[in-house]
Amino acid sequence: MASVKDLRERIASLKNTQQITKAMKQVAAAKIRRAETARTQARPYADALGEMLRDLVLAAGSVDHPFMKPGRSGAPPGAILMAADKGLAGAFNSNVVRAGEIYRGEHPEAVFYTVGIKARNAVRRMGRPDHATWPLGARAKLDTARDVAERVAGDFASGRICEIVLISPKIVTRISQRPELRRLVPIVATEVAGENAPGGHRGAVEFSPSPEFVLSHLLPKYLEFTIFSAMLETDAAFFAAQLLAMSNATDNAGKLIDELTIAMNNARQAAITKELLEIVGGAEALSG
Amino acid sequence: MxxxxxxxxxxxxxxxxxxxxxxxxxxxxxxxxxxxxxxxxxxxxxxxxxxxxxxxxxxxxxxxxxxxxxxxxxxxxxxxxxxxxxxxxFEEVDISQARQEQSEASARQKAAGTDGAAFAREQAAIDFAVAKLRLTGHQ
Missing domain, CATH: 2.60.15.10 (F0F1 ATP synthase delta/epsilon subunit, N-terminal)
Incomplete structure (x- = not known):
């Protein structure tokens, strides 16, 4: 049985750990709010952009834009893998990485692009040390999203990759996330327009100078914004996962502290009893 | 009204x-x-x-x-x-910073040559810097 001193030391160490996890939990809770606000504020832009895209696609019909045509046949697909910069969030990052590995299993020749340090490390471990990568945080997400979009769009246009998919965490409920795979490019007109989309096309619309021209501006912006909003979602999902992980860690540390405290009390009591018995035994021996 | x-x-x-x-x-x-x-x-x-x-x-x-x-x-x-x-x-524009952005973007654009995407991106950066200067009446 461990000595009282050992147990006391372990309890002290656990209490320190618990304080750290508790602090991280509170930080995550504060950051989750900020990340959620950012997502809410991005929504009006998303709605308006989606609506404009729908109107344009309906007006222009089939459009001669590289994004709306299948990529060069024979080229490998391109995948953007998005995870967080940091860990300590349960299985959050490894779930995304696993989805990336499954994708690589299906498309061994796939070209990977990564956003987030954890995603970068995972793809490096897959044996692709020199793929294009960006951090999730670091600087303005909009600028990062623009860089990512430019890079993948460039590779798509030059025929290096034949399609662009995005693997990123999706928020299912406030406390649960799962990785989701979406194809970003080529954009399928019928998917964008939707079947009998509500609101539909508003009759004669004047496009300046032409629907094709406006669409050629809007499609790259759409790609950029989709990546941006996925980054916001990854951020929010990460803090939600971290909040849960840290909350569990705090609870577990608490349980362990309780168990060890009981063990320590028992050990202390046993030691006291033993001493008493020795004293009594000694006294009796003397008086006897 | x-x-x-x-x-x-x-x-x-x-x-x-x-x-x-x-x-x-x-x-x-x-x-x-x-x-x-x-x-x-x-x-x-x-x-x-x-x-x-x-x-x-x-x-x-x-x-x-x-x-x-x-x-x-x-x-x-x-x-x-x-x-x-x-x-x-108006009140968010830093004039000297806008001027600097303009000259830096111009330099990058020259360096980029006629490469479509880079040229267009720098042109947008120049236009935005100029817009900030126009807004504040400095151009």
Whole structure:
């Protein structure tokens, strides 16, 4: 049985750990709010952009834009893998990485692009040390999203990759996330327009100078914004996962502290009893 | 009071303005375009430039002027929506910084040569810097 001193030391160490996890939990809770606000504020832009895209696609019909045509046949697909910069969030990052590995299993020749340090490390471990990568945080997400979009769009246009998919965490409920795979490019007109989309096309619309021209501006912006909003979602999902992980860690540390405290009390009591018995035994021996 | 139309100005991070406007003027790829209420349905891409609008707030007509990045403007019978990458007001412009951005972007553009994407990106950066200077009356 461990000595009282050992147990006391372990309890002290656990209490320190618990304080750290508790602090991280509170930080995550504060950051989750900020990340959620950012997502809410991005929504009006998303709605308006989606609506404009729908109107344009309906007006222009089939459009001669590289994004709306299948990529060069024979080229490998391109995948953007998005995870967080940091860990300590349960299985959050490894779930995304696993989805990336499954994708690589299906498309061994796939070209990977990564956003987030954890995603970068995972793809490096897959044996692709020199793929294009960006951090999730670091600087303005909009600028990062623009860089990512430019890079993948460039590779798509030059025929290096034949399609662009995005693997990123999706928020299912406030406390649960799962990785989701979406194809970003080529954009399928019928998917964008939707079947009998509500609101539909508003009759004669004047496009300046032409629907094709406006669409050629809007499609790259759409790609950029989709990546941006996925980054916001990854951020929010990460803090939600971290909040849960840290909350569990705090609870577990608490349980362990309780168990060890009981063990320590028992050990202390046993030691006291033993001493008493020795004293009594000694006294009796003397008086006897 | 003049007739008005609901007008929304949105960036990816914020709704900059939501209210009623008598007139919205933005710089499209084809030049400046003014939208009055009852304009025919219209959709166009915007270049970085100075967006101007006569807005009505608390019954009084006011002038809204912002330097805006690339984006889109959609006019519908019932509303006008402007989407831009970014929008800054008069008091947010740092003039020396804008000048520096302009010269740096020009230099990068020269270095990029005629490579389509890079050239266009730097042109947008130059246009936005110039728009900020115009907004503050420095160009």
């Amino acid at each position: 003049a007739t008005t139309i609901p007008f929304t100005l949105i960036t990816p991070t914020k709704v900059i303005f939501e209210g009623n406007a008598e007139l919205v003027i933005a710089v499209t790829t084809e030049g400046e375009e003014g939208i009055l209420p009852k304009h025919a349905p219209f959709l166009s891409a915007l270049r970085p430039g100075v967006l101007r609008a006569n807005i009505v707030e608390a019954g009084a007509s006011q002038r809204l002027e912002l330097a805006t990045g690339e984006g889109f403007m959609q006019a519908l019978p019932e509303r006008v929506t402007v989407l831009v990458d970014r929008a800054v007001g």
